């Protein structure tokens with residue numbers, strides 16, 4: 001783990017990549033804990049875009065009033081392909097010099113942490129990360145901010161879909177978010193009593209799934225809910241439905257939950273996690289630790305080097321897939 005020698009008097013905070021419910025709670029915690037340590041906070045808007053384009057304004061303790069319960073991010077978020085270029089990163093450092101910013105806190109996912117790691121490697125900017133992504137795909141942290149809210153939002157929708165699936169004796173395929181990570185799918189599937197869960201890093205065997213669905217119909221089951229993670233791009237549910245139609249007489253209905261999973265008021269789990277991680281981030285930065293993110297391990301918070309978090313893959317809990325099948329008899 002890296003250490004810096006700077007005395008931290010003023011920091012910058014930004015939210016980057018996909019937004020996640022609870023990012024605001026993290027911003028609030030950073031601003032208010034920093035205040036208690038006599039550290040000033042500057043808000044950088046739209047992630048790395050704001051850093052490149054000097055979109056910076058002071059964030060004081062009243063600016064973060066009444067946001068703990070709000071989804072999205074008051075700092076806005078953004079994606080910048082330009083930031084992949086070393087020369088653009090070098091230019092962005094001028095923004096930090098202009099505002100006398102000694103260190104940064106980055107709230108985001110693995111892409112954002114790659115950018116942060118590059119800033120430390122190339123320019124020795126001390127940065128601490130806070131994992132904010134609904135995908136829960138950050139290696140080294142068992143939970144990320146926004147995941148619990150997204151799972152509960154998806155679960156609420158699935159409970160509703162089950163009502164109509166049951167009334168019409170239908171098979172439904174529900175596609176949840178998560179890109180290449182199957183965390184949302186596994187949690188939602190197990191919690192929602194799904195008959196099958198399809199995850200990108202699992203071994204999808206469509207024939208066996210169809211056999212199990214047919215078998216359950218023979219045993220008197222009239223409706224089923226199948227959960228799929230979106231994979232590389234949304235729409236995987238359509239491919240699955242086509243395959244099921246071709247190989248069986250079943251005509252599944254499709255529901256793609258999409259961006260509703262990103263929004264909404266964060267759950268208490270996400271608000272508490274965000275508050276604790278926010279406090280730990282500013283504490284670590286002020287004590288000279290950097291090039292790390294704050295991870296969670298059950299009740300404990302940990303320092304996870306960016307290098308580790310951005311090079312290792314966090315596998316989906318595939319045991320949930322098997323357990324769901326056993327429970328769905």
Ligand code: ADP
Pocket residue numbers: 016017018048078079080081082083084085108109110111112113114115116118133
């Ligand atoms: P997330 O942080 O949610 O994973 P992205 O993958 O979109 O979201 O990353 C957010 C931003 O981080 C990107 O738009 C880009 O500006 C920056 N970024 C991502 N990967 C790198 C990289 N390898 N080098 C420098 N910056 C990166």
